[in-house]
Amino acid sequence: MKWKKYSLLCCTFFFAALMNAQDINAVLKDADNLEKQLKEAAALDKYKQAALMDPNNINALIKCAELNASIGGRLADKNSKNYSYLACRDYAQKAYALDSNNASANYVMSLASSKMQEVETDKKKITEFTRQTKWYADKALALNPNLAKANYAEGKWHMDMLNVSWLKKTQIKTFYGGVQSANIDSAIYYLDKAKTLDMYSATTYMELAKAYQMNNKPAQAIEVLNKLVKLPTRTENDAAIKAEGQKMLSAVQ
Template sequence: MKQILLVFLLTCTSALFAQDNTVLFKEAENLERSFKEPEALDKYKQILANDAVNIKALVKATELSCSIGGRQENKNDKRLSFESALAFAQRALKVDANSAEANYAVAMASGKMTEVETENKKIVAYVKDTKAFADKAIALNPNFGKAYFVLGRWHYEMVNLSGIKKAAVKLFYGGLPEASLDNAILNMEKCKILEPYYMINYYFLNKAYKDNDKPAKQIEVLTKMVKLPNRTYDDAAMKEDAQKQLQQLQ
């Protein structure tokens, strides 16, 4: 009888958490639409308190931690946000190493860690992980637009490495990795097809076309970009920058 009662209580508790998480997901999504990212992140953390292996919540927590960290002016705060992002992503990967979303999350967070890491060996390890996990995410799901963006940005960043980072990558990577603006553009164009409202992809695609001396393509990207709806906190600022560049080019 006690065992039956215990099973009943566990079933009820599980059902209650599932119901709570459904509500929390809706609340988190509404907060994101209102550009309240820290509050949305807190909701995803609440979901994870109920369900520690929820991959969707772990990936969303990764994305928001990266986004919030990107706006932090204090270096320590920025690093903490990116480290949190990587921790969420690694948890998702432990839940399912063959989840395209989890691999994408690790790739994205690893890319962010290259911005704050100071130890050369670790920088190169993050550089390798960014590409390796983005490649795997795409292999697992060839229609994963955001993974193409991460890979495209990886190519863009490798082409634009600073002198110090270039020397470190060359030393610890065993030579500079094969990267090009053409591959950056190819992957970001793929993302544009699969994720037509993903503003940051347009932002870096414009940069790649600028570096590749393709002003007509820049105008095409920027014209599309300024017409996109704002879907994240950072979109308005990126659109404002796009509008200024468009006026200079035309």
């Protein structure tokens, strides 16, 4: 009798786990479909639901971090932007805690750190986020050199550091003894590799075009911009990015 009860209990747990897995897969599929329909807020809600159903689902946590960063970037209200970026960091930290050797988890930690620089006001914290942006991008690339988003993060860091004021560079040196020197060749290398790995990322094309312009290579910049404006729209940010690319083209042609 005890054996039968034990068997019944095991079967109950097995089927409950199976049903939960099926439910999560359905939620994740809905989230992916909403993303493809350019409905990021609705997709984020679905990914958050999946993360609540299974707190150990690292892919759901990573998507929550990415979408909070994307949505936050479009918000004009500082408080709302800050909330989205804090949520991005929270989900990134949860993903990283689950697997610190997951390349994508390291990438979203780099992403979250870069976003926190935009809303943080404390100079020392801004400097620390700058350092973390590079550190996690480096680690993501060490784990997976062919992760497109990690290559983008690395290239974007070089671009950002080339454009910051001398004061911020001095602060980084003062607080942390400096970080690896940024240079335009590295920016172009990583951004071009990111473009090769993901041929439809409008963000990457835009940043690469700016890098070529900074490096006084207008022909290469025009070539990249011509490809950018013809890309399919895959995210809610793409239309604005392509419109900016068209303005840049009009200014140089």
